[in-house]
Amino acid sequence: MEYDERLARFRQGHVNPFDRGENDGTTDRKDTPKLEVRPELFSGEPKSQSSDRAMDLGLAEDHFSRPVGSFVASDIEQLKQAIEECKRLILELPEHSERQKDTVVKLIHLRLKLQELKDPEEDEPNLRILLEHRFSKEKSKSVKQTCDKCSTIIWGLIQTWYTCTGCYYRCHSKCMNLITKPCVRSKVSHQSEYELSICPEVGLDKQDYRCTECRSPVSLRGVPSEARQCDYTGQYYCSSCHWNDTAIIPARVIHNWEFEPKKVCRSSMRYLALMISRPVLKLKEINPLLFNFVEELVEIRKLRQDILLMKPYFITCKEAMEARLLLQLQDRQHFVENDDMYSLQDLIDISSGRLSCSLTEIHTTFAKHIKLDCERCQAKGFVCELCKEGDILFPFDSHTSVCQDCSAVFHRDCYYDNSTTCPRCARMTERKQEEVEL
Structure with a gap:
């Protein structure tokens, strides 16, 4: 009897209002076809149906077609709830199943939409100048970039971001007003010289246990933030200013002929990258004894001296000017100006042997022109x-x-x-x- 009552209530809740036979409010049980009754309709919803309903949480509303300006705080909360539910379902569903893959796709869309709500796209200028930075608006959609200010990933698909054309500092548009570091290129322009002392450490106590740049508290124990030492400046930085990047230290090269990269902070890494091709190292004054221990340096010095002796032949030779022979050294213009100034890149290439091979080949080409190919040069x-x-x-x-x-x-x-x-x-x-x- 109880079963018949429940069945009647179910049929009454699913009455078709367009059925003419039911206009009088009566139901002829004999003429009504028997419905296939499934026990799960009365015992409760199955787990799969519950999972489908939960998986659609956050997507029941068309979040992806609504205008950006119409989103409110409740929309963000619903998206957060939907994200958590999707994460739970991914763990519960069978691995590598189609439903799990679909849930992962939905999770990605929800996260992207949530990020877009937090950082809505606006009409940003193509060029912005701040603290001597010249920020240019990027059009790349790559997600491999990291913001130098907040240390988070730049989602190029939905976020506006800028790159400094001078020092290649990258940041979100929303982080630009929080930048406190001036452009490193200005330092290169005003102070084109290296720190020539090996890791000149002064101690964390001299820094008042604070990061050298942002002045946030740091300690060697990692509480509240880990203190990381820059091998170039010898000072300590927080994890936001020091990402454990590595670079070749000029002082170690000049004094020890050591080319093993060491950990440096972000600002030192940019400074060394901009300075690496600048000929600012006068080895004869900094460390003249280095020529006694490094034979390659003696060979390069002799080749450079010969090239300087060949230069007067080329600047007075019409054929040499038309052939632009001196432009073979355009990447190392200082080689045709003096024989004692070196860049850090020169020393790196000398250590690897690349510079000796390329310079010897250029020397041979120059000598061949003067002694064999050109009669005007032979006459001199x-x-x-x-x-x-x-x-x-x-x-x-x-x-x-x-x-x-x-x-x-x-x-x-x-x-x-x-x-x-x-x-x-x-x-x-x-x-x-x-x-x-x-």
């Missing part, structure tokens, strides 16, 4: 006036010596065996005396 050669024998000499030949006063070229053996003065210098002196007498 020298004949040894001491022995007056042998082939035409050039100042960059390995077996020659050059007079420091008149730049005349002689055989090395002849020059050192001759105890008299340079014949060319003697002629020039005699000519000057004759002019004075006249």
Whole structure:
């Protein structure tokens, strides 16, 4: 009897109002076809139906088509609840099942939408200037970038972000007003020199147990934040200013010829990256003994000296100017200006052997043009006036010596065996005396 009553209530709750046979409010049980009654309709909803209903939580409303301005706090709370429910369902559903994959996709959409609500896209300017940074609006949709201010991922699909064209500082649009670090390129422009002391540590107590840049509290025990030392400056930074990036330290290269990367803070990493190609290291003054221990440096110095001796031939040779031979050193312009200034990249390439190979090849090309290919350059050669024998000499030949006063070229053996003065210098002196007498 109880079963019949429950069945009647179920049928009454599902009456079809468009059925004409039921207009009078009566039901003929004989004419009514028997319904297939499922016990689960009365014993409760199955777990699968409950899971489907929970999985649709947060998606019942069309969040993805509503205008951005119409979202309120309740929408964010509903999305958060839907995210938590999706996370719970992913753990409960069978692994690698289709339903689990669909739930993961829904979770991703919900998280993206929640992020968009927190950081709505606005019409941002393409260029912004702040603390000497020149921020340019990025169009890349990559998600591999990280904000240098808040240390979180930049979701390029839904977030506006900027990159400094000077120091490549990246940040969200919403984080720009919180930036306190000036552009590192301005420091490179005003202070183009390295710290040449190896890790000049002063101690965490001298920093008042605070980060050097943002002044947030730090300690060696990691409470409230871990103190991380920069091997370049020797100072301590918090985890937001020091990401355990590594870089080659100039002081260790110059004093120890050591090229193992060390951990540095973010600002030091950018500074070293901008300075790596600048020729600011004068090794003869900083550490002249380095040439006694590193043979490659002696070889590079000799090649650079030869190139400087070849330069006058090229700047007065029409064919060399048309062939633009000196542009082969455009990446290292200081090589055609002096022979004693080095960049950190030069020293790195010397250590790896790359610079020796490339510079030797360029040296060979230059010498071939002067001694074999160009008649004008050949005519500017020298004949040894001491022995007056042998082939035409050039100042960059390995077996020659050059007079420091008149730049005349002689055989090395002849020059050192001759105890008299340079014949060319003697002629020039005699000519000057004759002019004075006249």
